[in-house]
């Protein structure tokens with residue numbers, strides 16, 4: 001059972017083959033509870049794919065099913081958008097109120113919930129993103145990482161099955177990025193949400209269950225992070241650098257130092273190097 005199933009999606013913003021395709025025959029499946037990273041350089045088609053998953057662009061060619069709903073049918077579009085919550089790059093563009101709790105209540109109230117149910121929901125999502133106590137604050141006056149956590153809480157308040165994060169850490173400083181990644185780790189481990197994380201950082205993709213690599217509107221390859229992120233040739237074709245730990249692994253190998261396995265994170269690299277010293 002897949003929650004997302006894309007079959008040969010093809011898309012051109014100009015609706016013309018001569019202008020080139022932004023998606024060019026993308027087939028992809030995602031299982032419920034899975035965390036999939038979509039990794040690709042600028043212009044590779046990541047956002048276009050994300051827009052398809054939420055039917056923000058019409059399906060031109062190919063098929064897409066989300067939670068069993070055919071995305072080509074207009075009558076399914078709203079249900080699909082409720083199934084897939086989107087978090088974007090710039091947290092500032094995602095707030096509708098200048099008070100955190102009102103911002104978080106907006107979505108559920110729009111869907112007809114009221115009173116205690118909404119208050120309870122707001123309490124739970126603030127807890128989920130580690131922002132309890134910020135109810136009366138203005139989202140615009142928070143740090144970048146805190147803003148993005150509130151934006152994620154706002155999407156969680158609608159209880160979507162799938163969370164799509166389009167470069168949600170791209171505008172954050174290292175600390176803000178860590179804060180958001182920690183939330184994603186928790187959601188991943190909770191297993192209740194399906195996560196589609198779009199990124200051009202190979203380091204971030206390491207935390208996913210599976211990584212799909214995009215280039216020129218195509219999926220170049222996919223698999224577990226340990227396989228994909230250590231595949232220098234594949235990443236090179238996608239115009240990407242492997243994670244720093246992978247680069248260090250191959251540099252050490254060239255110098256005659258062979259580690260027991262290829263590390264994906266600096267923590268893993270350090271753990272492997274320590275016994276050698």
Ligand SMILES: Nc1ncnc2c1ncn2[C@@H]1O[C@H](COP(=O)(O)OP(=O)(O)OP(=O)(O)O)[C@@H](O)[C@H]1O
Pocket residue numbers: 013014021022040041042043044045046047048049200
């Ligand atoms: N609104 C648009 N109109 C016309 N062409 C577009 C539009 N949005 C994207 N494109 C083109 O479609 C292709 C894929 O773009 P897309 O935004 O999906 O890439 P991306 O991987 O998300 O890039 P980035 O990392 O810069 O966000 C690119 O060639 C881009 O120029």
Ligand SMILES: [Mg+2]
Pocket residue numbers: 046047048166167
């Ligand atoms: Mg993009």
